[in-house]
Amino acid sequence: MYQKYTLASPPSRRRFHPQIPMRQMETGRGVSAIIGAINFQRISSMAEHVSVTQISKYVGQEVTLKGWVYNRTDKGKLSFLLVRDGTGFIQCVAFKGDLSPELFEQISHLPQESSVIITGSVREDKRAPGIPGGYEVGIKDLQVVQTAELDYPMSLKDHGVDFALDNRHLWIRMQSQWAILRVRATVMAATREWLDTNGFTAMDTPILTPAAAEGTTTLFETEYFDEGKAYLAQTGQLYNEANIFAFGKVYCFGPTFRAEKSKTRRHLTEFWMLEPEIAFCDLDGLMEVEEQMITHIVQRVLRDREPELKFLGRDLSKLENIKAPFPRISYDDAAKMLQDLYEKETDPEKKELLKFDWGIDFGAPHETAITQQFDKPVFVYGYPSAVKAFYMEPWPGRPEVCKSVDLLAPEGYGEICGGSERMSSHENLLARIHKEGLPEDAFKWYLDLRKYGSVPHSGFGMGTERVTAWMCGIEHVREAIAFPRTIKRVYP
RNA sequence: UCCUGACUAGCUCAAUCGGCAGAGCGAGCGGCUGUUAACCGCUAGGUUCUAGGUUCAAGUCCUAGGUCAGGAGCCA
Known part of the structure; x- marks a missing residue:
């Protein structure tokens, strides 16, 4: 089952347009010309231009808003416009008695998405919808910049995923999508x-980049002049390991590409990954950095994006709770926990999904089961080396385990950060590269880092869209980026 | 790549055993001073994904293909 997208749209009527010369209106082919006309002339006698986010500071004052008609509802001598200006959504009310007959007629026929400049007085009113809501503008004057065409496709009520994504360039105007992208x-x-x-x-x-950093995942390939093939980066980590020996603590934050044919609610082929890397830092130090940073992110989102989260119906109490320290359990303990859960599970279908043997990586059902035991993100550390990348430091005294750590978000959101202490010994790293069958030449520079002042160092990657989806309480990461790239979509 | 499912009006979906193609929303026109995805009346809107097949008759059954989704695997 998939959640339907709720989108608002107004009734839309347009009978005449006073700002277009009658001569133009009368020509048969003139309709599109009229609709397409842009009027940006009459910007005089306007009050101070303010944004919707700041509107509470202007109660009782006359202001000017510049934005778009998101929705319109007519009620006889009243016309309610829900106007968005990019910073929020606010109701603007036109009362027939306050305006010239021509202007009221025009307002009460404005199509959805028409661009407008509105002057009016701000008042507090609990009935007024919007984000944040609770304020409205009594319209004194309104200038239409462009009367939108009538066939705006993102109509009211439910839309399927495919249609919504085909119209992503318009979908991002909708309240829910706008709120999510603001949180992002x-x-x-x-x-x-x-x-x-x-x-x-x-x-x-x-x-x-010249080749697969981890030697495992499928990469997007491209021609690179006379140098053969180049590949779109799947991580900046190896370069950041070089950077820390010059700068100590670094991070990169950019797009990352994965050509695997992943087809789940947690995957995109192009996503934005944050990758910090820290010199003189072991696995414990890394977990401290992660929990401090995540705590800061969550608390700042709560502080700055409460209206957006509330609009999305997010249970804020689930986030208020997110403060360091986070629980830390070993892979061994997690395996035991899964074994207990497996035995307790009575539903045969769910039981089958929880089946787990030491040595394998967690699947989505395993992650979900583990995180359901906690109301905070949980660190799982010490995974089997066999399921992790070649560059991870072995656990002292337990070579089958490595100093890796995943941070699993609660409520079934799963892995939001994956990191490790990196192998710092030249000898061990070289041996591992040989064992994995990786080309030693390509890793010459990476091996050099272990020869000239090597230190224990650690780093992790954080998936921006996964964190955003968790913050927003949404089901799929594709809504946590403006123009998602998935296995089946490169448009728009 | 594998498993499962969906495809009918601009959108979301109905259509009983195979028997006249339907609704809500959206669009157009009209009504209403507090609407929140308003409400009320009227109007327009269809190559039922494609190609074959079975049948007196196919949206419905069969075959092949297409597109999309959910899940698995892989990963942040």
């Missing part, structure tokens, strides 16, 4: 803010 922006800003104020240097790592 705040997640990203909070991430950078925490890192920048905690001694990290922002480094950009290459997007075009």
